[in-house]
Each structure stands twice: as C-alpha cells, then as structure tokens.
Amino acid sequence: MNAELPVRRGGRRRDPATDSAVIDAVLDMVAAGATLTGLSLVAIAKQAGVSRNSVYRRWKTKDELYLDVLETINRPRPAPTGAGTREDLAVLLRGLAERVVDQRASSMLRALNAEAATFPRLHGRYFEEIVAPRREAMNDVLRRGVERGEIRPDVDPDLIAELLVSPLLARMASGSTDRLDPERTSRQIIDLVLEGAGAAPA
Amino acid sequence: MNAELPVRRGGRRRDPATDSAVIDAVLDMVAAGATLTGLSLVAIAKQAGVSRNSVYRRWKTKDELYLDVLETINRPRPAPTGAGTREDLAVLLRGLAERVVDQRASSMLRALNAEAATFPRLHGRYFEEIVAPRREAMNDVLRRGVERGEIRPDVDPDLIAELLVSPLLARMASGSTDRLDPERTSRQIIDLVLEGAGAAPA
C-alpha cells in the first residue's frame, strides 16, 4: 500500500492497524472541515493516536498519504445491467449518489477539487482512476441508448451526461447532501432529463 | 467598509488604495490555490505590499476581511426581461456563467464552499446575499413559465432549477471553466432541459 516498502531483511513488522488508523483520521478530519493543505502529518498522527514517527515512516509527504486515502475511497463501480437505457443510467447515478451521501468520501473529494492546484499529481490520479472510467461507462450507456432509439441522436452526449451528473456533483460541492435519497433522486433526474421540462405544445 | 472606523481627530488619513490592494491580494492568492484557512493576514499583507499593521488596523480577523472580499464579488444580478421563459432563463444562466468564468470570483466561491464549516458566518452571508436572491429570481421565472404553459406543471420546480444551474456550479466546483462560453452554453443547457434528451416515440 505504501509507496516505498524497504527491502525486508529482518526486523519488526509494521503494524497494519496503524495504516488504517491514519487513513481514517484523515477522512474524519477532512469531513470535519479541514483542508488538505491545512492538515499536517503531525496533526494526523495525533488524531490517529499514533506516533509522528510511524506516520513519517510510511509517507514522506501529504501527497503520498492522500494517494492512499484516495485508494480507499475508490470503491468498485456498479456495472450497468444492459436491460435498458433508463435502468442503466439509474445504476450509474445511484452509484454516484451513494458516494455523494458518504460524508467522508464526499468531503475528501470536495477538498481535492478545491485544492486541485496544490496537488496536481493527486488530482490527476483522481481523474484517471475515478472520474474517467465512470465517464466512459456513462458514454457507453448513452451510445447504446442512441442505437436503441431511446436517446436523441442530435444532441451532444457529453452535454447529456453533464446534465445527468451535475446535480449530484453540485450537491457534493456545496455539502448539501442531507436529504439525498440515492434511489429516488436518481430516478427524478433521469426522468426529467429524458422527458424534458417543457410543456408539450398542444 | 471596515467594521470599526476610529473617530477622526486629525493625523494622517488612511490610504484607500491599501484597502483594494489587500482585497486584490486575497483574490489573487485564492485564485492561485490558497485556502481560506491557510491564508494569514501576515501573508496577505506581504502579497499586498502593505505592512502587517495596516491590515490588522482595518480587519481584526480573517472573517471580517473575507466579508469585504465577498462584497466585491457580489456584482449586480441581471434582471429577466419578461419577454419569454426561454429568454428569461437565458438571462439568469448567462449571469451565473459569467461569474463562473471569472477566475478570481469562482475560486473564492469554490473555496468558501469547501470550507463552509470553518466560516459559518461568512457562508451564511454568502447564501443570503448571493444565492438566495438569484434562486428566488429563478423560481419566479419558472412560476411564470408554468402559468404561460411553457413549463410542465407536474414537476417540482426546484428540481428543474437544480438541473439548470448545476452544470455551471459543477464546473465552478471542479475548476474546469476553460472552454465555457456563457452565451452558448447557457442556451444549450436550457434547450436540453426544456426539450429533453429522450427520443420521441414515433
């Protein structure tokens, strides 16, 4: 897990509980309002109930540590069933919504977005490993939707995708994830985007 | 502007250029990636080319200073013309998009959202003075749209509003405001939300 494992030639083993205690501490503190730059390995160690030494031994910089934290966040993404466009979109949006509802995960991601400039490597990794695959999956579903005749072929699919995920992303960014029921909200968004808000001209 | 003005009995006058230099410094540093908690009055003074003393004389805390910075951000909001729903929405969205494109303003707001927990007073003010009025205006337009028969009456208007503004808010949050043409993007969003992405059943 840690970037740089020394060659094992003997000596005491690292306590695996320390790793998770530290990562938990990071998530808790960020969820409590800390910024990524504001956090220090020292403060994290204190919160984790671990000696500074043990933290610095594992991660030289905050960057490396946050990478491992990100790894923890990156849960397996849901696979669309292929039953139908509406259902496939629901699977994807529900997956996103569930992450948004997870206070610790969404706080971490919000912080990462806000401080992307300070942690370019971290932000890049986040994009490649978390954002990109999900965006790709969404595109696949939309493409199949067009083939099936369920999605208008004359609209930029990227725009459709943006319309679908932005409400959830915006909530994550603003932290207003209180009254968010993943299942219900996903459905509502999909229905509205597919059918449109405009009144049918009689 | 400043919370506490001393009784003027003589002596040198405060240099008004100092005020704007400091506020500019804050906006520049936040746009450059600084967090609100991470900034210190000392660092700000250095960046503004002003003595620490001059900053502390004007603002006791970061909170007070940021309030004044926020004031600067809060440009007059555009008034819908009333010509038609589609046009009115375009006016509102264009106003939002223009703010999103402004690097310094959008960085400040992104930071404020990310650290809302740390600056509750500030965040409250931001909500009351910037978010609420615009949300109200949007609701007005949608209500009139329903009355005019241009907006479906069977859908929660809050959800429609959310769909309309979220793409721009999400871009602000993620900082990807590069290829954002306020006029064009606003139109695209409105069109898609009103007409829907689903193919009409033949």
Added chain:
Amino acid sequence: MNAELPVRRGGRRRDPATDSAVIDAVLDMVAAGATLTGLSLVAIAKQAGVSRNSVYRRWKTKDELYLDVLETINRPRPAPTGAGTREDLAVLLRGLAERVVDQRASSMLRALNAEAATFPRLHGRYFEEIVAPRREAMNDVLRRGVERGEIRPDVDPDLIAELLVSPLLARMASGSTDRLDPERTSRQIIDLVLEGAGAAPA
C-alpha cells in the same frame, strides 16, 4: 555585545534584560553539571524564561553565545604591586584562586577545557584573552625576581610558574574548591615553592 546587529531603521528595541538572563542561565546550568555540547539553545531559553526566538535572534550558534558568556567571566586581572617577588606572586595567585572559588566561572572553564576539541574557536579565544595575559604577567614577576636575586636563575621559569598555578588549576578541574581560602592557600603554595620541601642538609 551580539555578533550581528541589524541596521536600525525603526522597530522595537531588544530587551537588554534578555541578554543577561540567557547568559545567567548558561552559567547556572553549566555549574549544575551540564556540558557545553549537551546544552541546547532551546533548553537555555527555557531556563532563562525567554522564548526560543529571542535567543536565536541574538546568537546563531552555541559558539557565539558561549563567547559572550566567556566575556562575562573575564574580569579585570589584578596588577602586581612591584613591592616584592613574594608579594607580587601572591597578588597573581590570589586573583586566580578567587576565580577558581567562583563556582559558575570555574565550572564554565572546566567544561571549556574538557570540550576544547569541540569548540576550537572558543578555546582559542579563551587562551588568548584570559590565559595568555596572566601567564605573561607571571613571567614578568619571575624575571624581575631573578634580577632581584630572589629567584634561582638556573631553573626554567616556566616550570616554576607551572608549579605555582597547577595546584589551583587542578582543583578547578576536579571541582574540589570547597575548602579553598584564596589568601591562605596562595601563601602556602608560594612559601613551599620558594623554600622547597626538602630538609636542609645539616
């Protein structure tokens, strides 16, 4: 007093009490058994009741600080009256003995001798400014003694000097300065060195 004084263009003045508090702290701690290498500016600051900052502002290294401490030790050396060899020697030895009796001074010098290798510059200064002049004075007195016919001309004067001062130096080195009466002990040493311990062959 301190090596590097900044150009004064304004700003708060350094508190002179801090200087002496720190120097006192050093003397006290060394007298209490601390070694020169063992002492840290941090510990000294704590003992002096002063912030670390204030210490580091004045002295960059322990070396510089100890130089100033040494300055304090270097009290004016007594001048022989010229009345007679025995009396002149008494003046010099009494001066040395008094310094040996001073716990703080003698502890400092003992420490300095023990760690000469670690503080070569410091030890050099000590030798030049404290040891050398006194050694010179002793030589002058002995030379005059030879001229007056009060000191044997056939013995190396350096050896005589060494015999005179070593008992006091040895006591300083071993720290056994308890029962040392400067006046009485000086006399005894001089008497014995001049007259010899050997029984006159009848």
Added chain:
Amino acid sequence: MNAELPVRRGGRRRDPATDSAVIDAVLDMVAAGATLTGLSLVAIAKQAGVSRNSVYRRWKTKDELYLDVLETINRPRPAPTGAGTREDLAVLLRGLAERVVDQRASSMLRALNAEAATFPRLHGRYFEEIVAPRREAMNDVLRRGVERGEIRPDVDPDLIAELLVSPLLARMASGSTDRLDPERTSRQIIDLVLEGAGAAPA
C-alpha cells in the same frame, strides 16, 4: 565483566569481541571529544560496528558501561622501590605521567572529572579504586621521607603531595600532553619541589 549474565542452558554464546569493540569505541569517541552524557549507547553501537541490541543486552545504562571502561583504564600501579625518597617519588610520578600521556585514558578521566556531578557513582568508584590508593602510596613515601630526614617535617605533607602531582593533573585537564616526557618531567618537578625555587640567601 557484565553485570547480569543469564543462566546458561544452551543457545548461542556471546561474541567476546563485541565487548572490547564497544569499550574501544567509547575510548575512541571520548578521546575524539565526546562527553560522557553526550554519548549514547546507540552512537556507541554504530561506532563499534555492532547492533544496538548487542550493546543493550550487555549494559543497561551508560553508567554500567563506563564502569567497565574504567576498569580497562585502571592499570597496575607502580610500587616504590624504597631505595630513597627521591627515587620513590619518581616511580610514582612516572606512573601518573604515563597515564596522562595516554590520550585515551586521560581523555576519559578528564571527561569523568568534568561530569562528576552527572555520574556520582562512577566518580566515586574512580576515586576509591584509582585515586585513593595512589594518594596513599604517595603519603607513605613522604612519611618515610620525613623519618629519613629528607623531607621537612614542618610542612603539611598533603600540600607537598599536591604540589607534586598537580602539574601533571593540570596538564591532563587542559589536554596539553604533547611534549610530556614522563621520565624527564617527573624528575624536574621533584627536583624543584624538593629544593625550592628561591635563591639561597648568600
């Protein structure tokens, strides 16, 4: 040699080379300018090319280790021949001078004197086992000298002893043992102390 040897029921034997390597390391480092408090078992282990474990297994504290080091220093003391006072004194002083010339031994003793307060037990042992017997021997010789009519009976023998040994002790304390020829210097000191530096009144 080491305080606490485990009951032997099997297992690997301790490498005797380790003991001497460690003790050598201590003597070398002290001779190189280290203080007794400044040395740590860790640093000693590194210098000795031995694992920390092996050091701590043998000595719990620096105190215990230094005791063993002291043991090494304590070479057999020379026995006066009884041929004559002058010769007996020469034997004793030569023994002392030889120890003073030994860089490692004299550095160790100088350090021990400088830090006597920190290592009272160690210093006590040093006094009892090294200083006291030699001082006693010196007193014996002087007492016999008085009986033989070679030493003035009207002078405190302790003062005579002090005069004899102090030049060598002072050199040890100051580290100036370069140009010290044990044989020659001992003779010179004895001659001068016995015959005195004062010119015989014609």
Added chain:
DNA sequence: ATATAATCGAGACGGTACGTCTGGTCTTCGC
C-alpha cells in the same frame, strides 16, 4: 537428530528534543 535457547542484525514503535518558521501583538522610528 531434534528440540531448546540464546545471540545477532534489522527495523518498527512511542517519546522527546531540537532548530526553524510563521502568526498575531506590541513597541519604536520617521513622516
């Protein structure tokens, strides 16, 4: 032969101290 037992090097661990840096306050100077 095969337990048993101690040594040894490597290294994790908590604790402590160090020197640096920065933040906010206070004090002095010059305009």
Added chain:
DNA sequence: GCGAAGACCAGACGTACCGTCTCGATTATAT
C-alpha cells in the same frame, strides 16, 4: 495620526535520535 521595521511569545512542523520491542536467521547446547 499613519506606515514600516522589527522585537517578542506562542505554537506547529519535520527531523533526528533514544531506548524498547519484535522479528527472522544463526549458532550452540541438551536431549
């Protein structure tokens, strides 16, 4: 009075080291 310079205390940070504990490998004794 204002702005600039800087002293001052408090506190955090990252590093380094110390003494202890834990582990695998090795080496010797005892069964």
